[in-house]
Amino acid sequence: MAVSAAVFCLLLLFNAATTNENTTSYNLNTTLGDQNVTFDFMENYTTPQPTEFESTSPTPSSTSTEPPQPTEPLPAEPLPTSGRLPTPVTTVDSVCPCDLHESVCDINCCCDRVCAEELSLFTSCSVDRVSGSQQLCSGDVVSYSLRITIDGYSELQASAGEEPNYDILCIQSQNRVGGLSHPPPALPTDSSFDSLFKEFTSFMFGSEERQVSSAELQDSSGYQYGEVMLTADRGVFLLPAAAITADCVDSSPAGFLKDQSSVCSRRVTLQQHCSSLPPLSMNTYTDIQLLAGKNEDAAVVPVQVCSVVLQSVEGTQTELQISDGGDLPPALLDPSLCANVVLKVAYVVKYSPAGDIVNVSVALVLGFVSEAELTLEQEFHITFVQEDGGGGAVHSSGNPGYVVGLPLVSGTRTAEYPLPAWATPVVVLTGIVGSLDPRDTLSLLLSAEQQDCLRGPQQRAPILFAVDSVSGCTLRLEDAANCSLVQQLLLDVLRGPNPPQHVASFGNSLLDSPMDWLPIKNNLNPGEAQSCSIPLSLHLEVQWTQYGSLMNPQAQIVSIKEIIQTNTTSLEVLSAGSSTLSISSSVAFIPVSAAALPGYRATPTIDAKLPFDFFFPFV
Amino acid sequence: MAFYEVYSHPALIRYKTSVCTKATLFLVVVLCLTYIPPLLVAYRSQGFWMKRSTYEEQPVVRFQYQTLLVAATNTQGDYVAWSTFPHLNNMLGANLRIPAVSVREQDQNQDGKLDLLNLQLHLPLKPEEQVYSVQLLLTFSYKLFRMSTVVMQSLAYVQHSSSVPGAKLFISGDLKLQQRTPLPHRGVYNVYNVSVIDGSSPFASAYDLDNIIKSYQNRNLTTVLSCPMPVWTVGRAAGSPFQINAEIRYPVEVISYRPGFWETIKFAWIQYVSVLLIFLWVFERIQRFVFQNQVLTAVPIPVGKPHQS
Numbered sequence: 001m002a003v004s005a006a007v008f009c010l011l012l013l014f015n016a017a018t019t020n021e022n023t024t025s026y027n028l029n030t031t032l033g034d035q036n037v038t039f040d041f042m043e044n045y046t047t048p049q050p051t052e053f054e055s056t057s058p059t060p061s062s063t064s065t066e067p068p069q070p071t072e073p074l075p076a077e078p079l080p081t082s083g084r085l086p087t088p089v090t091t092v093d094s095v096c097p098c099d100l101h102e103s104v105c106d107i108n109c110c111c112d113r114v115c116a117e118e119l120s121l122f123t124s125c126s127v128d129r130v131s132g133s134q135q136l137c138s139g140d141v142v143s144y145s146l147r148i149t150i151d152g153y154s155e156l157q158a159s160a161g162e163e164p165n166y167d168i169l170c171i172q173s174q175n176r177v178g179g180l181s182h183p184p185p186a187l188p189t190d191s192s193f194d195s196l197f198k199e200f201t202s203f204m205f206g207s208e209e210r211q212v213s214s215a216e217l218q219d220s221s222g223y224q225y226g227e228v229m230l231t232a233d234r235g236v237f238l239l240p241a242a243a244i245t246a247d248c249v250d251s252s253p254a255g256f257l258k259d260q261s262s263v264c265s266r267r268v269t270l271q272q273h274c275s276s277l278p279p280l281s282m283n284t285y286t287d288i289q290l291l292a293g294k295n296e297d298a299a300v301v302p303v304q305v306c307s308v309v310l311q312s313v314e315g316t317q318t319e320l321q322i323s324d325g326g327d328l329p330p331a332l333l334d335p336s337l338c339a340n341v342v343l344k345v346a347y348v349v350k351y352s353p354a355g356d357i358v359n360v361s362v363a364l365v366l367g368f369v370s371e372a373e374l375t376l377e378q379e380f381h382i383t384f385v386q387e388d389g390g391g392g393a394v395h396s397s398g399n400p401g402y403v404v405g406l407p408l409v410s411g412t413r414t415a416e417y418p419l420p421a422w423a424t425p426v427v428v429l430t431g432i433v434g435s436l437d438p439r440d441t442l443s444l445l446l447s448a449e450q451q452d453c454l455r456g457p458q459q460r461a462p463i464l465f466a467v468d469s470v471s472g473c474t475l476r477l478e479d480a481a482n483c484s485l486v487q488q489l490l491l492d493v494l495r496g497p498n499p500p501q502h503v504a505s506f507g508n509s510l511l512d513s514p515m516d517w518l519p520i521k522n523n524l525n526p527g528e529a530q531s532c533s534i535p536l537s538l539h540l541e542v543q544w545t546q547y548g549s550l551m552n553p554q555a556q557i558v559s560i561k562e563i564i565q566t567n568t569t570s571l572e573v574l575s576a577g578s579s580t581l582s583i584s585s586s587v588a589f590i591p592v593s594a595a596a597l598p599g600y601r602a603t604p605t606i607d608a609k610l611p612f613d614f615f616f617p618f619v
Numbered sequence: 620m621a622f623y624e625v626y627s628h629p630a631l632i633r634y635k636t637s638v639c640t641k642a643t644l645f646l647v648v649v650l651c652l653t654y655i656p657p658l659l660v661a662y663r664s665q666g667f668w669m670k671r672s673t674y675e676e677q678p679v680v681r682f683q684y685q686t687l688l689v690a691a692t693n694t695q696g697d698y699v700a701w702s703t704f705p706h707l708n709n710m711l712g713a714n715l716r717i718p719a720v721s722v723r724e725q726d727q728n729q730d731g732k733l734d735l736l737n738l739q740l741h742l743p744l745k746p747e748e749q750v751y752s753v754q755l756l757l758t759f760s761y762k763l764f765r766m767s768t769v770v771m772q773s774l775a776y777v778q779h780s781s782s783v784p785g786a787k788l789f790i791s792g793d794l795k796l797q798q799r800t801p802l803p804h805r806g807v808y809n810v811y812n813v814s815v816i817d818g819s820s821p822f823a824s825a826y827d828l829d830n831i832i833k834s835y836q837n838r839n840l841t842t843v844l845s846c847p848m849p850v851w852t853v854g855r856a857a858g859s860p861f862q863i864n865a866e867i868r869y870p871v872e873v874i875s876y877r878p879g880f881w882e883t884i885k886f887a888w889i890q891y892v893s894v895l896l897i898f899l900w901v902f903e904r905i906q907r908f909v910f911q912n913q914v915l916t917a918v919p920i921p922v923g924k925p926h927q928s
Contacts, residue, residue: 203683203760205703205720228821241823244689244754245698249710252823260824267695375696 085184090132092140093160098127110144110156119156122146131163133180137170138162221293222355223256229357232289232300239347239380240264240279250279254382257351261381268376270369274338279378280330282308282364285345292356303347303360311343311367315457320366328366336372343367346381358387397465398507401554402544407462408557409509410442410500411517442503442520442540443496445585447471453493453583454479454486460496463540463587465507465555472584475534480571480581483532491564494538494585503542505557521561533566536574537584545593558592634910634917642915653902657894661887669886671801673875679762680794680869682724682736683772685816687756687826690716690861691780692748699742704818707826718742718860736867741860750861752780753788754828757867758815761796761842766876767803771811774835775844775867779851786855791866792846796874799839804879811838 089095098109105115110125125144132140141163146154174180188196223229229237239254241262248264266279278284285303292299308320308328320328328340344365350358369376397406443460450456453473463469473493480486502517509516520540541561546553567574575581636642661667687702699716702708708715719741727734738757744750755777763769777790802808815835817825824830835841844867855861878886909915 202681205684205722243707243710243823243826244687244700244828245696247696247698247714249712249823251710251712253821255822258822262824267697 092130092132093142095130135171137165137172139165221295221298223294224355225257226255228253229256230291230294232291237288237290239382248378257384259383263377263379265375265377269373270332270338271335274332275330280341282328282342282366285342285362285364290357290360301357301360303362306361307363309365311365313368313370336370338369340366341369342378344379349382349384350387351384352387396508400506400508401556402465402507404466405464406507407464408442409504409507411502412500442500444469444587445471445473445494454489458493466589468588470584470586472582474580475583477571477575477579477581480534483534487532487534490535490583494535503557503560518557518560523563534571535564535566537565539563540587542589543592544589550596630922632922633920635920636917642917645909645915649902649906653898657891657898660894661890667887667890669878669883671875672878673873674765675871675873676763676765677732677871678869679732681733681760682722683758683760685758686720688718689754690742690750691752692750694751706821710823716742734869738865740863743860746857749784751784753863754778755863759794759842763874767805768807769802770809771840772813772815773842774815775842777844779849781851783853784855785851785853787852787862789850789864790846792844793868793870794842795845796872797841797843798875802874802876804876811840
């Protein structure tokens with residue numbers, strides 16, 4: 001009831017309000033043009049506006065023309081440039097937002113007072129309506145428009161008045177001064193400037209701190225994790241890496257104890273760069289003198305070259321016997337053949353527990369590059385090992401369960417079984433040069449550019465735990481004439497040159513616990529084959545399960561099976577007329593553990609025990 | 620003489636019985652059947668416990684003035700790049716190309732929350748260079764206040780490439796919030812208030828776009844720039860810079876959250892009671908039939924003797 005009464009009162013008030021419209025017309029010659037531009041001038045438009053000319057039109061009776069006064073007394077010492085805020089312009093007929101040139105007429109600005117003569121050039125009004133607050137029941141509105149007279153000219157019609165608002169819930173009278181205005185801003189003073197600045201500025205350009213990241217003086221003389229390592233000439237030990245693109249960024253530092261391996265590319269024009277581009281020459285990576293610690297007087301640790309491998313254009317690698325101080329600068333043998341270009345760099349840094357660098361050694365792969373212009377790929381690795389005992393550490397693929405993405409641990413049983421000697425454990429260090437050869441472990445054929453199974457060196461990739469993968473090569477039918485030979489060759493290609501027969505069921509299985517090692521089951525029986533059959537695919541099926549707590553489950557391999565599919569019909573039928581046949585090699589990991597389901601820890605049972613004397617008189 | 624009903628009132632009849640009778644057993648069964656099945660009905664018809672709800676809020680977004688720009692300048696893969704991170708700029712060496720950037724954030728409806736970011740970037744190019752692709756990365760500070768207070772740093776990533784060199788790229792899109800799991804209904808949620816790009820790192824790997832996007836997409840709360848229609852203008856005049864104009868709006872978001880205990884109870888109660896009313900009515904009729912017709916023995920006490928014991 002109270003609400004409806006209030007609405008009723010509002011309606012009464014609205015009806016009682018008489019809107020007296022005062023209209024003034026200018027009759028000026030202008031040309032024709034119409035354009036609908038509305039400029040809503042809200043009451044809170046507080047831009048300081050010079051109002052030096054008198055208003056010529058009668059001021060409409062406005063209810064909200066009182067400028068909001070700053071309520072707080074101004075502090076004693078405002079900053080010189082801020083001073084006092086000018087009085088905001090609130091009457092709509094004196095507001096002219098398009099009047100941007102003082103005492104010069106602005107074209108198409110109909111509210112510009114100095115445009116008496118230029119009005120004939122106007123085609124439309126850029127601002128044709130200036131209104132006050134839309135929430136008042138009768139808001140002040142000044143509208144400007146152009147009209148064609150009977151002789152073909154246009155004349156400006158400016159009308160100022162009040163426009164009734166037919167909204168039921170409009171504001172009849174406004175007694176809260178500044179209710180529709182912005183609150184008066186706090187003027188900055190000497191004392192409040194910093195706090196105001198902090199309040200209103202959060203982010204801006206140039207706010208990023210340029211911190212000097214060189215080693216500041218600290219208590220410890222050794223390096224800490226992630227710190228850049230210094231060289232003897234007060235520089236920083238750099239290791240090229242790829243940043244926002246695949247291109248090598250040469251000025252990226254290497255962080256202490258941050259193992260890092262990066263592959264990046266470099267565009268090279270051999271004739272121009274072969275012997276002159278520093279990143280291609282071995283010197284750049286070997287002539288480095290590192291500082292053992294951060295101090296000025298720290299010992300100097302030179303980089304020792306431990307091995308240099310030379311790679312031919314075809315990709316075969318031979319180890320060079322290099323004497324101390326030997327150097328192989330890149331040499332241009334031919335306009336399109338450059339020798340001794342650095343392809344891979346692997347540093348091994350030995351450190352002491354105090355954070356001092358003890359020894360740095362580097363292994364390099366140099367190669368021949370035989371294209372006039374190419375994008376050269378380079379690999380850079382750095383590993384940190386502890387000074388004592390760290391060198392022979394065996395990397396395990398999990399502790400105890402396998403970790404997803406680490407290679408399977410495999411091995412070959414030696415002949416002198418039943419002695420518990422499981423020789424040649426092959427553990428693969430992912431992507432580290434100088435580690436054990438991935439061709440000796442359980443690995444998968446890697447698709448190469450040549451695609452032919454029987455030609456060229458085959459690349460192999462280690463099988464990573466829980467990563468299903470497939471790859472393959474092609475067999476040309478004319479090669480398959482000598483069946484028994486091709487069968488053996490293909491099996492060697494698919495299985496790898498030295499296939500292991502056992503796989504560890506845990507990531508950290510020990511060599512002297514034979515029960516932890518699973519034999520690879522095999523479905524191929526070589527003696528059984530009556531007619532020779534060509535293996536078409538090799539598929540490894542690894543079943544693994546999870547055990548242990550839900551939070552930290554451990555993965556265990558429960559069985560591994562090698563499935564070799566051979567042809568049952570002739571190869572010509574299989575290839576369906578084409579001259580090649582695809583041979584595939586794949587691995588699948590099958591989780592056989594039951595998934596954990598949400599449920600009660602135990603079925604809730606009613607465990608209501610009555611007191612022993614509850615039925616006292618009866619029992 | 621016509622009669623009409625001048626007044627009516629229901630008469631109360633009490634039925635009394637002792638404890639160990641069939642009527643008592645009937646009463647217990649009826650009470651169980653009245654109050655328990657509505658619970659089962661409400662639960663089995665799904666949605667009894669409200670586990671996710673939504674609300675609307677316009678976030679408080681500020682551009683953090685961190686920018687990373689990569690532009691490919693020919694089809695061979697040469698590039699120029701620029702960022703607001705000094706370490707990265709130092710590493711870029713000859714590939715560094717400093718553009719002219721102007722930024723303006725607007726509050727269009729004057730509610731104190733910014734609505735629109737205008738970013739203009741002019742990338743000067745050498746005569747032999749053309750722009751074939753652009754990668755632009757901007758970071759934002761993103762805050763929500765209504766239910767739980769969310770403070771995070773987020774990312775907008777624009778990637779556009781064309782086989783034809785361009786003069787201008789115009790992007791107009793919304794910075795949309797993406798969430799994988801609902802937010803809590805209260806508290807402070809600031810696990811993602813960390814830099815998306817570690818600008819203090821001197822290592823090149825900190826600026827690898829792969830790493831940045833990978834770690835960013837791992838988050839539960841992310842923002843994406845939804846720009847379905849980027850405009851690639853071709854025909855750049857010699858000597859003029861490549862331009863990127865971006866308009867990024869900060870729209871009102873529908874945010875899903877996990878309701879609190881009392882909100883869950885309130886909605887469950889509504890569902891329970893609305894089903895319960897039907898059961899109450901049905902079993903009231905059954906009880907009335909049983910006792911009125913004396914199906915089970917009980918002693919009716921009529922209205923006239925209300926105070927008899």
